[in-house]
Amino acid sequence: MKFHDHAHAAPVPKSLVLFAPAGVVAQPAVARKAARRLQAHGFEVALDDSALARHQRFAGDDDTRLEALHRVASSGCDIAMALRGGYGLTRLLDRIDYKRLARSIERGTRWVGHSDFTTLQLALLAHGVKGVTYAGPMGCFDFGAEAVDEVTEACFLEAMGGELEAVGFRTEAGFDGLDVKGRLWGGNLCMVNALLGTPHWPRVKGGVLFLEDVNEHPYRIERDLLQLHQAGVLDAQKAIVLGHFTDFKPSPLDRGYTLKTVVAHVRSLTRTPVLTGLPFGHVATKVTLPVGARVQLVVQGRDALIAW
The missing domain is CATH 3.50.30.60 (LD-carboxypeptidase A C-terminal domain-like)
Structure with a gap:
């Protein structure tokens, strides 16, 4: 791993929204643990309104998850982190307002996740959205784990602070x-x-x-x-x-x-x-x-x- 080793001032707290665009969050306590851990890093953390919704194996029905995606895009948050993957974003691809997501990235929102989140990231590229999204940790899998991996945590924090090169x-x-x-x-x-x-x-x-x-x-x-x-x-x-x-x-x-x-x-x-x-x-x-x-x-x- 290569990280910057120079000393730097603590970053200004950033707004971070945890949302669930795909699979159901089976254990709400894990999502809340992730929120607390991220708050401890100085982020102003919010759980999206439908983050803990349930419909079959999904975090709410398709309309609910699509609305959540658009709501997060319009929120002006600095970081939008998926709580988990699983499956579900493929169902939404034909209906996503890609221009709305593009505007969020232009304004500086950093979208982060992996697994099923790959679907959204590649669709954004396919639809000509400029700017980057981040393949990285998720709320439940990483920050809600028994212990957060130090490399994962450090790399994420530097990337969100614009310091990871x-x-x-x-x-x-x-x-x-x-x-x-x-x-x-x-x-x-x-x-x-x-x-x-x-x-x-x-x-x-x-x-x-x-x-x-x-x-x-x-x-x-x-x-x-x-x-x-x-x-x-x-x-x-x-x-x-x-x-x-x-x-x-x-x-x-x-x-x-x-x-x-x-x-x-x-x-x-x-x-x-x-x-x-x-x-x-x-x-x-x-x-x-x-x-x-x-x-x-x-x-x-x-x-x-x-x-x-």
């Missing part, structure tokens, strides 16, 4: 000297794939594509990566950076077939460098990344740096 990580050998520039985009692999062929697919060429996933067996990960490859997406990028792929159960049929097998196979197919080791995904330790920003990816030895 790069993240570093260790990757596999074989990429020494790599130096590319492009637009940073991606997120959850299943969500990325689900947008292919829709009006909400961002046609990024020459980008740096980062990917992660959870609860997906390696063969499913390979299938999704091959779909991106066969659609011409992988070859069109400057680099692909893989984060964590966690919480799957190996099968007795695997017989040596692993995530490493998947990566090796994908590398054999695309001319685009495929790096591993990005600290991002459904894991406690995650960096905060500016989706849509122009970045430079540099590798020296096994040390990789994404700077913006």
